[in-house]
Amino acid sequence: MMWLNWRQFRVQALVGAGALAIIAAYLLYYGADVRDGYDVYQAGCQGAADCAQARSQFRSAYENTLLFLAAGLGLIPAVIGTFWGAPLIARELENGTHRLVWNQSVTRPRWLLSKVLLVGLAAMILTGASAALLTWAAHPFDEVVKNEFSTFVFGARNIAPIGYAALAFTLGTIAGLLLRRTLPAMAVTLVLFLAFQFFFPNVVRPSLMPPDKATLPMTAQAINEAQNLGSIGGGPVINGVKVPGAPDAWIASTSPLRTSDGKTLDGAKFNNCINTPPKTGASGTFGDAAVCLEKLDLHVDVRYHPASRYWAFQWLETSIYLALSGLLTAFGLWRIRRRVS
Known part of the structure; x- marks a missing residue:
């Protein structure tokens, strides 16, 4: 055979x-x-x-x-x-x-x-x-x-x-x-x-594993270390932030920019800082916009996985795919024995 x-x-x-x-x-x-x-x-x-x-x-x-x-x-x-x-x-x-x-x-x-x-x-x-x-x-x-x-x-x-x-x-x-x-x-x-x-x-x-959680204050330095600011629709979001003490962590989710009372930053205030920030001569990726946002006392809530979990994720995901493959094979063996003529 x-x-x-x-x-x-x-x-x-x-x-x-x-x-x-x-x-x-x-x-x-x-x-x-x-x-x-x-x-x-x-x-x-x-x-x-x-x-x-x-x-x-x-x-x-x-x-x-x-x-x-x-x-x-x-x-x-x-x-x-x-x-x-x-x-x-x-x-x-x-x-x-x-x-x-x-x-x-x-x-x-x-x-x-x-x-x-x-x-x-x-x-x-x-x-x-x-x-x-x-x-x-x-x-x-x-x-x-x-x-x-x-x-x-x-x-x-x-x-x-x-x-x-x-x-x-x-x-x-x-x-x-x-x-x-x-x-x-x-x-x-x-x-x-x-x-x-x-x-x-x-x-x-x-x-696949419960994520760790952290609240990150959005200082000018933290904002300048991020990858981008804003969404396609102009929403007050930030992506690519770094977790202090775990810079290589996988950020599973990031909340919108929030004020000290936990509310999402008003879109108009965010756009003002992005489009027409006060001139301070600040350097960095986002320059004056980062300084403007820092003054609003903002933070984000993140869920993340430390880099040390990388191999655990590799084994878990591989095992799930192999298990699904095994289930499909078992179904095929049942099907061909009983239903295929």
């Missing part, structure tokens, strides 16, 4: 091996380039001001490419689910070739399980190897930038992509088993997996 499955899968396996070879060659080259840039960063980091400038230059040189690579790695499980998982059973059912196997001594669950194990393991190896290569290539950058909890970065490093590949593949396989048509199964797999990949990190991941 495994020999027959290998014969059917060998073309996809060769394509996957070729793709992995190309990915490895590029990431080995790019990882060496990142390390050269890291050496330049260290050489230029002689004082606080010099370090800030060197860090900014190092980040701008590699950030966009690494984000692009992370997004590309994030598509690998989706492609596997669509082109390996969805046709795996749907093509057999569509063409009627499943009857040939079922008329032999192989039971339906064993037939399905052997296919899932062989191709699923290949999917996890391909994705896991790609993630390991990208993790290695980006390691110096991640050490400097400390942005490992961002959505794209978290999902493209270490072990989490292995769980993504397992779920995408089994989702595609079960979609093919239920729909019995290859193209509809491919479309459904792609849409469902991408939707789940958007839903999980934004809704589920922040709640």
